Amino acid sequence: MPETGLSDNPFQHPRRANWIRLRTLIVLRWVAVAGQSIAIAAAHFLYELQLEIGLCVLAIGMSVIANLVAMFIYPANKRLNEVEAMLMLVFDLAQLGLLIYLTGGLHNPFALLLLTPVTIAATALGLNAVLIVGAVAIGIVTFVAFDYLPLRTIQGFVLRVPSIFLFGSWIAIVIGVSFLALYARKVTTEIAAMGDALLATQLALAREQKLTDLGGVVAAAAHELGTPLATIKLVSSEMADELQGDAEIDGLLEDARLIGEQADRCREILRSMGRAGKDDLHMRTAPLQSVLEEAAEPHQDRGKRLHFDMHPGAGSDERQPDIHRSSEMIHGMRNLIQNAVDFAAGNVWIEGRWTAQNVVVRVIDDGEGYPPHLIGRIGDPFVRRRRAPDEPRKRPEYEGMGLGLFIAKTLLERIGASLTFANGSDPFLAPDERPDRGGAIVEVTWPRKLLVAEEAEARGALGDNLRFDS
Numbered sequence: 001m002p003e004t005g006l007s008d009n010p011f012q013h014p015r016r017a018n019w020i021r022l023r024t025l026i027v028l029r030w031v032a033v034a035g036q037s038i039a040i041a042a043a044h045f046l047y048e049l050q051l052e053i054g055l056c057v058l059a060i061g062m063s064v065i066a067n068l069v070a071m072f073i074y075p076a077n078k079r080l081n082e083v084e085a086m087l088m089l090v091f092d093l094a095q096l097g098l099l100i101y102l103t104g105g106l107h108n109p110f111a112l113l114l115l116t117p118v119t120i121a122a123t124a125l126g127l128n129a130v131l132i133v134g135a136v137a138i139g140i141v142t143f144v145a146f147d148y149l150p151l152r153t154i155q156g157f158v159l160r161v162p163s164i165f166l167f168g169s170w171i172a173i174v175i176g177v178s179f180l181a182l183y184a185r186k187v188t189t190e191i192a193a194m195g196d197a198l199l200a201t202q203l204a205l206a207r208e209q210k211l212t213d214l215g216g217v218v219a220a221a222a223h224e225l226g227t228p229l230a231t232i233k234l235v236s237s238e239m240a241d242e243l244q245g246d247a248e249i250d251g252l253l254e255d256a257r258l259i260g261e262q263a264d265r266c267r268e269i270l271r272s273m274g275r276a277g278k279d280d281l282h283m284r285t286a287p288l289q290s291v292l293e294e295a296a297e298p299h300q301d302r303g304k305r306l307h308f309d310m311h312p313g314a315g316s317d318e319r320q321p322d323i324h325r326s327s328e329m330i331h332g333m334r335n336l337i338q339n340a341v342d343f344a345a346g347n348v349w350i351e352g353r354w355t356a357q358n359v360v361v362r363v364i365d366d367g368e369g370y371p372p373h374l375i376g377r378i379g380d381p382f383v384r385r386r387r388a389p390d391e392p393r394k395r396p397e398y399e400g401m402g403l404g405l406f407i408a409k410t411l412l413e414r415i416g417a418s419l420t421f422a423n424g425s426d427p428f429l430a431p432d433e434r435p436d437r438g439g440a441i442v443e444v445t446w447p448r449k450l451l452v453a454e455e456a457e458a459r460g461a462l463g464d465n466l467r468f469d470s
Contacts (some may be wrong), residue, residue, distance in 0.1 A: 020085045020124050022078040026067050028120075029092065033063050036099060039110060043103070049159075050152040052102050059099045066091065086129040089117040090136050097140035105148025106141070106169045107160050114141060118177050122184035130181055137177050145170045225270060229263050236260035285453040287320040288352050292361065294325075295333035296350065299341045306337075306348050313355035321354050321452040328411040329451075335408035336363045336442050343367040349437055359446045367439040369423035378421040379409040416450035419443070 040056050043049045080088065093114065100111050114137050121133040145166065151159040161169070239256040286294075289310045296306055312318055323329070340348045344365035351362040370378060409419050425438030 020080045022070060022074055022080055025080070025085070025088050026070055029063055029067050032092070032096075033060055033067070036060050036063075040103075048154040050154060050156075052149060055102050056099060059095060059102065062098075063092075063095050082126055082129055085125055086121065086133060089121050089125075089133050092117050093133065093136050093140060097144060100140075101144050101148050103149070104151035104159065105144035105146075106166055106173075107148070107151060111141065111144065111169065111173065112176075114173060115176050115180055119180050119184050122181040123188045127185075130185060134177050134181050138174055141170060141173045141177075225266070229267050229270075233260055233263040233267075236263065284325055285322045286325045288323050288354070288359065288361075289320060291323055291325050291329060292333060292350055292352065295330050296337045298334065299337055302341055304341045304344050304346060304348055306341075306350060308350050308352075310352040313353050313358075313360075316355045320352075321359065321448070323359070323451045324415075324453055326415060328415045332408040332411035332415075332417075333361070333363075333444075335404045335411075336444070339404055339408075340365040340367075340440065340442070344439065347436070354448065354452075357448055359448055359451050361444045363442045363444075364424060364437045365439040366434075366436060369425070369438070369440045370421060372423075375421055375423070379405055379419065412444055415446070417444050417446050420445075 037060055040051065040053070040060070044051055044053060096114060096117075100106075100108055100114070103110075105111070118130075118134050118137050121130045125133070153159065160166075236256050236259040240253060240260065243253040243256060289308055292308065300306060310320055337348065337350065340363050344367045347366045349362070349364040351360075351364065353360045353362075412419060420443045422441045422443070423439070424441050425434050
């Protein structure tokens with residue numbers, strides 16, 4: 001099995017490994033040591049409570065010794081893996097539990113601080129580690145609810161709360177451990193998922209931009225090399241004409257013809273490579289249908305028919321608008337078209353409409369449509385659809401986690417678009433009752449001023465016509 005760089009440890013989440021710096025936990029522990037020392041001193045000297053000072057100092061000293069050992073043994077930039085971080089948090093729970101045991105158990109209001117290590121675990125560790133830390137916290141809370149050294153005043157009175165409040169404190173801390181762990185983990189997981197999805201979006205956009213730039217370089221090379229290749233072709237043709245019929249130099253004749261053929265071949269190669277070159281001034285804008293056809297080009301030969309339908313809206317100019325040809329537009333629409341092709345039964349319609357205010361593009365397929373329970377979440381990253389165990393995968397090459405639609409939505413919204421997702425018909429209709437365009441529908445709407453190029457920009461990029469003198 002090849003090396004993956006990921007731990008085989010069941011506690012270690014591949015995306016959360018080595019997130020926590022040792023220095024961070026050391027600093028937090030120093031803060032805890034300072035707070036515990038102040039609380040013990042205040043209870044003993046200010047409120048004159050009879051505490052086991054020696055044992056309390058020993059408990060606080062355990063944290064001090066652990067911090068000093070960690071500081072001297074490990075480098076300052078040490079990052080903890082899942083197991084190391086979990087063990088440090090379990091140690092902190094045990095130390096805090098011992099201190100609470102020595103100072104009244106759940107009769108001590110500071111027992112609430114047992115929630116802190118659990119919250120840290122929920123935000124930084126994997127599920128297994130969080131469950132272990134949470135179980136340890138609940139175990140400690142339950143233990144100190146029944147067994148503890150009571151708090152006594154200097155007169156010898158025992159400070160205790162009524163049993164019902166003691167039970168309420170136990171219930172509150174147990175629920176707090178569960179709720180805070182669940183809440184913090186849910187928020188952190190969504191933030192991490194959104195971060196991963198945004199990174200994928202940036203990578204997709206960067207790739208598209210690099211391909212566009214590379215195409216521009218190739219197009220420029222094809223343009224610049226056109227004249228030398230034409231010269232080579234002309235000279236080789238003239239040489240072949242002059243050598244024609246001379247039996248003594250047939251070898252030179254074949255060489256001249258070969259030079260001409262290779263020049264033609266170079267021209268064709270450069271022409272085919274330069275078709276993707278879009279960095280020329282006159283290609284920074286293009287008609288709406290041309291841009292959509294370019295976005296759909298990789299999916300033209302995937303067994304589904306693509307239909308382009310471009311019409312003006314009511315009271316609008318018949319001529320298609322020239323729009324800005326951006327990487328966000330191309331890649332975003334390409335992802336939407338890819339999704340439609342993946343799930344279509346046989347046809348995908350790409351409709352374009354424009355008015356004086358808006359430009360609207362719809363991508364429609366004749367598939368089964370979006371699952372009704374997921375329509376409200378389409379466009380979020382990592383949306384999984386639950387399948388029955390015997391339901392076949394329609395896209396075995398994809399995970400079906402909504403990342404493509406998220407990337408498309410993010411890129412298109414960056415250039416001012418708004419997206420809506422819907423079904424063209426009731427997904428529970430029988431196949432023979434469905435209309436032709438009854439599958440999934442994505443409607444992308446731009447304010448016209450954000451997408452459409454001004455007339456001077458769209459038509460004036462080539463410059464003025466020059467007079468040709470013969």
